[in-house]
Amino acid sequence: MINDLFPAFPWSFLFIQDLIGTIVFAISGAIAARQHKMDIFGMFVLAFVTGVGGGTLRDVMIGSTPVFWMKQPIYVLMISIAVILVAILRNQIDRAYWKKGLLIFDAIGLGVFTVIGVQKGIDFGLHPLICIALGGVTGCFGGLIRDILRNEVPIILQKEVYVTASLIGGIIFILFRDAGFESNWIDVATVTTVIAIRMFTIRYNLHLPKV
Amino acid sequence: MINDLFPAFPWSFLFIQDLIGTIVFAISGAIAARQHKMDIFGMFVLAFVTGVGGGTLRDVMIGSTPVFWMKQPIYVLMISIAVILVAILRNQIDRAYWKKGLLIFDAIGLGVFTVIGVQKGIDFGLHPLICIALGGVTGCFGGLIRDILRNEVPIILQKEVYVTASLIGGIIFILFRDAGFESNWIDVATVTTVIAIRMFTIRYNLHLPKV
Amino acid sequence: MINDLFPAFPWSFLFIQDLIGTIVFAISGAIAARQHKMDIFGMFVLAFVTGVGGGTLRDVMIGSTPVFWMKQPIYVLMISIAVILVAILRNQIDRAYWKKGLLIFDAIGLGVFTVIGVQKGIDFGLHPLICIALGGVTGCFGGLIRDILRNEVPIILQKEVYVTASLIGGIIFILFRDAGFESNWIDVATVTTVIAIRMFTIRYNLHLPKV
Numbered sequence: 347m348i349n350d351l352f353p354a355f356p357w358s359f360l361f362i363q364d365l366i367g368t369i370v371f372a373i374s375g376a377i378a379a380r381q382h383k384m385d386i387f388g389m390f391v392l393a394f395v396t397g398v399g400g401g402t403l404r405d406v407m408i409g410s411t412p413v414f415w416m417k418q419p420i421y422v423l424m425i426s427i428a429v430i431l432v433a434i435l436r437n438q439i440d441r442a443y444w445k446k447g448l449l450i451f452d453a454i455g456l457g458v459f460t461v462i463g464v465q466k467g468i469d470f471g472l473h474p475l476i477c478i479a480l481g482g483v484t485g486c487f488g489g490l491i492r493d494i495l496r497n498e499v500p501i502i503l504q505k506e507v508y509v510t511a512s513l514i515g516g517i518i519f520i521l522f523r524d525a526g527f528e529s530n531w532i533d534v535a536t537v538t539t540v541i542a543i544r545m546f547t548i549r550y551n552l553h554l555p556k557v
Numbered sequence: 558m559i560n561d562l563f564p565a566f567p568w569s570f571l572f573i574q575d576l577i578g579t580i581v582f583a584i585s586g587a588i589a590a591r592q593h594k595m596d597i598f599g600m601f602v603l604a605f606v607t608g609v610g611g612g613t614l615r616d617v618m619i620g621s622t623p624v625f626w627m628k629q630p631i632y633v634l635m636i637s638i639a640v641i642l643v644a645i646l647r648n649q650i651d652r653a654y655w656k657k658g659l660l661i662f663d664a665i666g667l668g669v670f671t672v673i674g675v676q677k678g679i680d681f682g683l684h685p686l687i688c689i690a691l692g693g694v695t696g697c698f699g700g701l702i703r704d705i706l707r708n709e710v711p712i713i714l715q716k717e718v719y720v721t722a723s724l725i726g727g728i729i730f731i732l733f734r735d736a737g738f739e740s741n742w743i744d745v746a747t748v749t750t751v752i753a754i755r756m757f758t759i760r761y762n763l764h765l766p767k768v
Numbered sequence: 769m770i771n772d773l774f775p776a777f778p779w780s781f782l783f784i785q786d787l788i789g790t791i792v793f794a795i796s797g798a799i800a801a802r803q804h805k806m807d808i809f810g811m812f813v814l815a816f817v818t819g820v821g822g823g824t825l826r827d828v829m830i831g832s833t834p835v836f837w838m839k840q841p842i843y844v845l846m847i848s849i850a851v852i853l854v855a856i857l858r859n860q861i862d863r864a865y866w867k868k869g870l871l872i873f874d875a876i877g878l879g880v881f882t883v884i885g886v887q888k889g890i891d892f893g894l895h896p897l898i899c900i901a902l903g904g905v906t907g908c909f910g911g912l913i914r915d916i917l918r919n920e921v922p923i924i925l926q927k928e929v930y931v932t933a934s935l936i937g938g939i940i941f942i943l944f945r946d947a948g949f950e951s952n953w954i955d956v957a958t959v960t961t962v963i964a965i966r967m968f969t970i971r972y973n974l975h976l977p978k979v
Contacts (some may be wrong), residue, residue: 379925385975387932388925391908402829407613409622411831412892419895470623473630486602490706495912497921499708503590503599510598553596618824620833681834684841697813701917710919714801714810721809764807 352420360533364462365424367455372397372428374452375492377439380432382496390429392495397425399488404463404480408470453544456508457537459485460515464536468523478516485512485540507547515540563631571744575673576635578666583608583639585663586703588650591643593707601640603706608636610699615674615691619681664755667719668748670696671726675747679734689727696723696751718758726751774842782955786884787846789877794819794850796874797914799861802854804918812851814917819847821910826885826902830892875966878930879959881907882937886958890945900938907934907962929969937962 375396586607674695797818885906
């Protein structure tokens with residue numbers, strides 16, 4: 347029961363990044379739970395839906411079931427680690443330089459989740475437009491469900507260049523793929539694009555126009 | 558990549574109505590996004606879930622995956638058109654006679670979505686009661702998810718004869734089908750019923766009793 | 769069309785409990801709808817998602833589609849009965865001793881839904897950890913979706929030992945199963961555990977620590 351938790355080695359670089367992204371997203375869910383004075387299991391639920399919610403919605407919509415985290419229980423372990431981390435470090439975690447660190451990891455998570463979503467769409471033979479949308483769903487809907495559960499208008503729909511970063515990353519993925527680049531380079535280009543857009547727009551406090 | 562967006566001609570009358578319904582529902586999502594000062598991509602997300610959310614939930618629950626809009630990317634195009642329309646016409650769109658026009662198209666959308674939902678349940682061999690429920694899910698849950706995302710109690714659960722119109726439409730569909738009417742007449746009867754109930758109850762400001 | 773509503777006799781004890789659980793959960797949804805001044809169909813929708821929402825999410829995520837209530841329309845009948853009960857008894861239902869009675873039935877529902885969720889995970893060959901999670905999803909997400917629709921932070925994430933009771937029940941299920949107990953005993957042990965935890969923590973007003 348314990349051994350089954352870990353998939354066979356060696357793990358791909360993308361898989362390791364995926365686990366990092368899951369942990370970071372789960373941490374953002376756990377922190378949100380603290381702000382709403384939830385108990386430890388409320389915190390776990392919010393960390394869970396934030397960490398795997400986007401990929402779950404993607405898998406359910408394309409019909410890739412049981413959804414990914416049911417086949418690889420290591421995701422449950424990663425989310426548990428995230429919850430324990432937040433519970434232990436709760437006094438440190440409110441400080442500003444922690445938050446800045448989290449933003450960088452969150453950008454990595456968004457980039458990696460975008461790559462995984464687009465790739466899964468391609469594996470299912472879907473239209474490039476739909477693959478880009480799936481990248482956005484995978485990257486953004488975890489945070490969206492988190493904000494629904496804490497009863498707030500999802501922050502990614504309002505203030506930040508977040509969905510946009512994921513969609514532009516998806517476009518880069520498709521363009522590089524059509525240009526014949528090798529798989530690893532496509533991934534690197536996509537993740538780098540997403541991180542760059544997130545960091546640049548946060549640094550200079552840029553927003554998309556309200557319509 | 559562009560040519561694949563359009564399914565082969567000729568398009569059925571129901572399909573054209575479906576596209577109209579999708580556009581109208583997407584417009585109502587885009588307008589809701591404006592009221593919450595979302596940026597252009599937040600607007601797109603809200604238009605998207607409102608336009609295809611009901612049909613997506615239906616497809617996911619009956620196991621018709623990948624869900625419909627993934628197989629026909631023209632829906633993404635329709636929703637993009639809706640968002641662009643709202644962005645261009647934003648100064649006109651607040652005026653009263655616009656809203657009245659939208660209500661009529663919204664009633665058409667509700668009727669057509671109801672037909673499509675009930676029909677899909679029949680195609681999957683489900684019990685008539687379940688088919689009627691699927692018509693309601695297809696017609697109503699897009700607006701329901703829209704209201705969840707804008708952090709309000711769904712308006713269709715509160716003030717208007719909306720779910721009811723869709724369910725009565727579904728009952729008409731089943732009755733006409735059991736009576737042996739031809740497919741096109743069933744569709745016309747259902748859509749007309751839904752539109753008539755919506756227009757009549759809005760005109761005379763009728764509500765169901767609170768319990 | 770009416771006869772198809774009932775599955776063949778004899779019904780298993782677990783199935784009867786499942787119907788009871790569905791009715792009780794639906795009642796809690798219908799009562800919540802009353803507090804928000806929804807009309808009778810809004811009440812029905814809220815009763816529906818509360819009664820079958822958890823099992824629907826479970827089935828969708830493991831790919832058991834069409835979801836359970838589509839194959840057995842008796843659930844729609846049970847939920848209709850719940851709505852009618854609440855509509856008729858609305859003056860009695862606000863009284864304190866009614867609420868205490870509902871809490872006991874709600875605990876039964878939570879226990880039975882946990883059993884059904886864990887069992888379905890096992891039937892699909894999933895990892896024990898995932899089966900426990902599926903028990904929690906089945907038991908808890910109906911109430912969670914209910915609270916999202918009424919625009920409140922889900923109560924089960926905040927104040928009560930609810931998710932925890934379901935998860936501990938799931939652990940008991942797996943332990944008894946690994947110990948080789950017979951199926952009926954596993955069910956009884958799980959349901960009893962969940963009910964005991966719920967009743968005990970409500971009686972002594974216990975909460976998990978906030979983190």
